[in-house]
Amino acid sequence: MSVCPAEYFRSAGQRFCDSYQASTGEQRKAWLRMTASMQSAPEIRSRQGWSRHTWRHFRNGIIFASPWIIGLLLFWIFPILASLYYSFTEFNAIQTPRWVGMDNFIAMVKDTIFWTAAYNTLWFAVVSIPLAIVWAFGLALVLNRRIHGRIVYRTIYFLPTLVPSVALALVWIYLFNPATGLINVPFDWLGIRGPCWNACAAWSRPTMVLLAMWIIGGQVVLYLAGLQDVPQELYDAAAVDGANVFQQFRSVTLPMMTPVIFYHLVTSVIGAFQFFEIPYIMTGGTGAPDNTLMFYSIYLFKNAFAYFKMGYASALAWVMFIVILAITLVIFRSARHWVYYGGADFT
Amino acid sequence: METPMTRNTTSYSRRRKQIYDLLTHQILPHIILLPAAAIFLIPFLWMVSTSLKPNEQLFAYPPVWIPNPIMWENYPRSVTYVPFFTYFGNTLFISVTSMIGVIFSSSLVAYSLARIPWPGRNFLFLVTIATLMLPSQVTLIPVFLVFKNLGWVGDFRPLILPQFFGFALYIFLMRQFFMTIPQELSEAARIDGANEFRIFWSVILPLAKPALATVAVFQFIRSWTDYLNPLIYLNDQKLYTLQLGLYQYSSQYGREWGLLMAAAVLITLPIIIIFFFTQRTFVQGVTLSGIKG
Numbered sequence: 001m002s003v004c005p006a007e008y009f010r011s012a013g014q015r016f017c018d019s020y021q022a023s024t025g026e027q028r029k030a031w032l033r034m035t036a037s038m039q040s041a042p043e044i045r046s047r048q049g050w051s052r053h054t055w056r057h058f059r060n061g062i063i064f065a066s067p068w069i070i071g072l073l074l075f076w077i078f079p080i081l082a083s084l085y086y087s088f089t090e091f092n093a094i095q096t097p098r099w100v101g102m103d104n105f106i107a108m109v110k111d112t113i114f115w116t117a118a119y120n121t122l123w124f125a126v127v128s129i130p131l132a133i134v135w136a137f138g139l140a141l142v143l144n145r146r147i148h149g150r151i152v153y154r155t156i157y158f159l160p161t162l163v164p165s166v167a168l169a170l171v172w173i174y175l176f177n178p179a180t181g182l183i184n185v186p187f188d189w190l191g192i193r194g195p196c197w198n199a200c201a202a203w204s205r206p207t208m209v210l211l212a213m214w215i216i217g218g219q220v221v222l223y224l225a226g227l228q229d230v231p232q233e234l235y236d237a238a239a240v241d242g243a244n245v246f247q248q249f250r251s252v253t254l255p256m257m258t259p260v261i262f263y264h265l266v267t268s269v270i271g272a273f274q275f276f277e278i279p280y281i282m283t284g285g286t287g288a289p290d291n292t293l294m295f296y297s298i299y300l301f302k303n304a305f306a307y308f309k310m311g312y313a314s315a316l317a318w319v320m321f322i323v324i325l326a327i328t329l330v331i332f333r334s335a336r337h338w339v340y341y342g343g344a345d346f347t
Numbered sequence: 348m349e350t351p352m353t354r355n356t357t358s359y360s361r362r363r364k365q366i367y368d369l370l371t372h373q374i375l376p377h378i379i380l381l382p383a384a385a386i387f388l389i390p391f392l393w394m395v396s397t398s399l400k401p402n403e404q405l406f407a408y409p410p411v412w413i414p415n416p417i418m419w420e421n422y423p424r425s426v427t428y429v430p431f432f433t434y435f436g437n438t439l440f441i442s443v444t445s446m447i448g449v450i451f452s453s454s455l456v457a458y459s460l461a462r463i464p465w466p467g468r469n470f471l472f473l474v475t476i477a478t479l480m481l482p483s484q485v486t487l488i489p490v491f492l493v494f495k496n497l498g499w500v501g502d503f504r505p506l507i508l509p510q511f512f513g514f515a516l517y518i519f520l521m522r523q524f525f526m527t528i529p530q531e532l533s534e535a536a537r538i539d540g541a542n543e544f545r546i547f548w549s550v551i552l553p554l555a556k557p558a559l560a561t562v563a564v565f566q567f568i569r570s571w572t573d574y575l576n577p578l579i580y581l582n583d584q585k586l587y588t589l590q591l592g593l594y595q596y597s598s599q600y601g602r603e604w605g606l607l608m609a610a611a612v613l614i615t616l617p618i619i620i621i622f623f624f625t626q627r628t629f630v631q632g633v634t635l636s637g638i639k640g
Contacts, residue, residue, distance in 0.1 A: 054466065060543040061465025068456040068475070071512025076478050079486035079493075086488065093492060139383060142376045155626065156384045159391055162618045164572035166590045167611035171390045174397065174604060180408040182393060188409070214390065218633050225634040266480075274482055277574050297484060304488050305579060317485045324482055 086314035093310050104315035114316070116291045117299040120205065124295070125272035128209040133264055136216040137257070140223030141249075154224065158217035169281035172211055173198075198282060201290040208279060208293065219264055226260040227253070255340040262331070262339045269327050273297065273320055296320060391615070398422070398608035405604050418605065425596075425609035433585060434592040441506050441588065442570035448511035449566045450559055456513045457521030458547050462533055472522070478515045491579060505580045506573070510566070517562045520635055524558035525551060561632035564625050568618055589614045 050058065062069070087104055089097035108114050139157060143150055160168065175182050176197040187194035198207040230253060238248045276297040279287070285302065287294025300320070304313035397405065398421055400414040426432065459465070460472050494505040528551060536546045552559070577588045593614070596607035622629055 050466070057463050057465040058467070061459045061463040061468055064455045064459030064463060064543070064547070065468075065471060067452040067511065068513035068518060069471070071452070071509070072474065072478070074493075075490055075509055075512065076481070076486060079489035080481075082489035082492075083485055093495065139380075142379050145372050145376050147373060147376045147380075151626075153380050153384055154630075155623075157387050158622070159619070160387055162568070162622055163391060163394075163611075163615050164574070164590055164618070166572075166574050166593050167394065167615055168390060170593065170602075170607060170611060171394050171397075174608075175390065175393055177406075180406045180410065182389070182410045185409060214387065217387075221630055221633045225630075270480065270482060274484065281574075300484055301575075304491075310488055310492070314488050317482070317488065320482055321485045324480075328480065 083314040083317055086311050087318045088315075089311045090309075091311040091314075092308045094308075097311065100311070104312050105319075107312065108315060108319065113291060113294060113299060117287075117294045117296045120292060120294060121273060121275070121296040123205055124208060124212075124275065125269060127206075128212045129265065129268045129272065131209065132212060132216050132219065132268060133261060135213055136219035136264070137223050137261070140220050140227055141253070143220070143224055144227040154221065157220050160214045161217040165277040166281055168215075169278045172278070173282055176207060198293065199289065201292045204289055204292040211278060212275075222260055222264065223257065226257050230256045258339045259341065262335055266328055266331055269331070270324055273324055276301065394608050394611050394615070397604055398425075398612050400605050402605065421605045421609045422613070425606040425613070428603065428606050429592050429595045429610075430585075431589075431592065431610065431613070434587050434589045437503075437586055438571060438588040438590075441503055442567050444503075444507045445510040445570040446563050446566045448507065449514050449517060450562055452511050452513040453517040453562060454521055454552065454555070454559065455547070456518045457525055458551060460518065461522045461525035462528075462530075462546075462551060463543065475515045475518055479519070487579075494580065500580055501582055502580075502586065506570070506576050510570075514566070517565065520562060520632065521555065521558050523635055524555055528554050557628060557631070560625060560628045561635075564621060564629055565632060567621065571614075571618060 086097060088099060088101060090100045090103070091097035143153055163171075178184070178194070178196045178199045181197070183197065184194040195203045198204045234252045234256070235248055238252050243251065274297055275295050279293045279295050280298050280301070283293045283298075285298065285306075287298055296316075297320075300313050300316045303309045303316060396412055396414065399417045399419065400411065400421075401416065401418050404411045404414055460468050460475075490505075490509075491500070494500050499505050532550055532554075533546050536550050541550075572590065573588070574590045577591050581587055581591065589610075593607065593610060596603045596610060
């Protein structure tokens with residue numbers, strides 16, 4: 001069934017829209033030409049000024065949106081500009097900021113902890129994001145079979161995301177205690193000593209990745225919802241063509257799920273840079289051992305609220321902002337090569 | 348002779364197919380899902396188990412799953428070891444006021460974006476989506492400095508007040524929901540002479556209860572579990588939230604793990620209860636905020 005195009009509806013109204021749906025290809029082309037000419041009409045009018053009707057909508061729209069417009073100015077636009085300014089100053093939050101030009105950025109290049117924090121964060125992102133995608137997607141795939149207790153499973157997988165991260169981090173400190181933690185039990189069964197987990201530099205980063213695998217309940221729910229949106233006809237058609245389960249996955253499930261994977265990827269990149277509470281609490285804010293758990297956001301936080309180097313911290317925030325922006329842009333650019341938008345509608 | 352044979356083979360192959368289906372659809376998935384479920388349950392179960400342990404079993408190895416004796420008194424001790432109920436009251440106050448503020452402001456803005464065809468609304472919507480992509484660290488410091496200059500650092504205002512100006516994710520969520528309500532309803536009400544606020548209040552909001560419930564649940568949990576903002580803005584122990592309070596379960600001998608885990612269970616329980624009662628709303632919210640993004 002064809003759907004009346006939104007812009008066509010707006011300009012021509014419901015009655016035209018009904019007849020559009022009843023029309024043939026030839027008539028449609030004519031109508032589309034007509035709407036194209038009709039769309040230039042409001043342009044002419046807007047040059048003379050809006051109609052009273054439009055003005056009223058404009059006034060109401062602004063009034064209703066005003067909390068957010070003020071909020072945007074107060075909590076987004078102003079702070080972004082202010083932090084850009086602070087990043088070029090030396091500022092301890094008490095005296096007035098002193099302009100130092102590029103000094104903060106030059107200091108950053110020479111700051112070994114900055115590089116460590118950046119490396120740790122990227123390491124965490126590069127290792128944990130693909131694993132999280134496979135893990136969450138895989139669980140959702142298995143859950144998507146019509147099995148008993150699907151809702152119960154989904155609830156259980158969601159449970160760790162409901163535990164406040166402070167409580168979760170504290171449980172993990174206890175669970176991952178290298179000497180007496182519960183985590184060592186399966187290693188005992190195998191007769192080997194468990195690794196030293198987050199207590200030593202060699203294992204602390206992999207431990208964080210492992211911990212991140214616990215809090216993917218939200219993503220499982222997303223993948224599951226995505227899988228349920230894949231039309232059954234596609235599977236039926238593939239089955240008729242003689243595709244086995246793996247071929248069906250490769251040529252139906254995977255392409256249809258690329259938008260969800262894309263969303264997961266983009267949000268996790270931002271999430272990785274903002275990964276804060278769990279390593280902060282587990283290391284008592286020190287990033288120990290050996291700064292291997294000094295994540296970027298922890299270092300930023302410490303500069304701002306422990307050392308009161310607001311200027312330097314703002315510079316750190318801006319570098320982070322630009323790096324996230326660049327990575328996100330690359331992912332968005334790459335999207336056209338691998339994200340399939342055939343089934344989605346963007347209205 | 349032949350007929351029973353064929354029937355036999357078909358019923359045999361049918362049974363084989365049934366067994367195969369049972370295996371692939373019911374048994375194999377559980378072989379994967381059950382251990383996964385165990386893994387996901389461990390942190391919470393271990394929290395509960397630890398909260399009921401006597402001190403000498405806390406660091407016993409091999410670990411004790413079922414404490415003996417079960418120390419129920421860890422719970423009353425836990426809520427008196429630190430001023431738990433004060434923290435509980437503070438957190439509840441912050442969470443409820445934030446919830447009210449964010450519902451009211453975000454629904455107004457979402458209404459503007461979804462239901463009033465004003466020039467510029469698409470631009471505002473784009474800006475709203477853009478803020479979702481922005482790391483909060485960029486705005487953290489200047490916002491802190493503004494509150495500091497206002498003299499508000501140290502009380503609840505920096506935690507609550509921003510919620511009265513809307514929150515991008517919720518605006519987006521509610522906008523998507525409002526869009527699904529037929530525009531004709533608004534048109535009819537406009538022709539009847541209702542003003543925009545009347546339409547918002549008595550036509551759209553009553554229809555949008557599921558979306559409002561989702562936002563209410565999300566914001567309550569967001570405020571309840573917030574750690575960073577209370578950490579930055581609260582310094583008077585009387586005003587601490589539960590998340591900050593968890594830090595105080597330590598003596599000169601180190602952390603009081605039994606009491607700490609009892610408190611962690613008490614803090615997590617309200618969220619789990621809310622989740623169980625609003626599961627459908629909750630899952631819809633997670634889905635809507637993700638897929639349509």
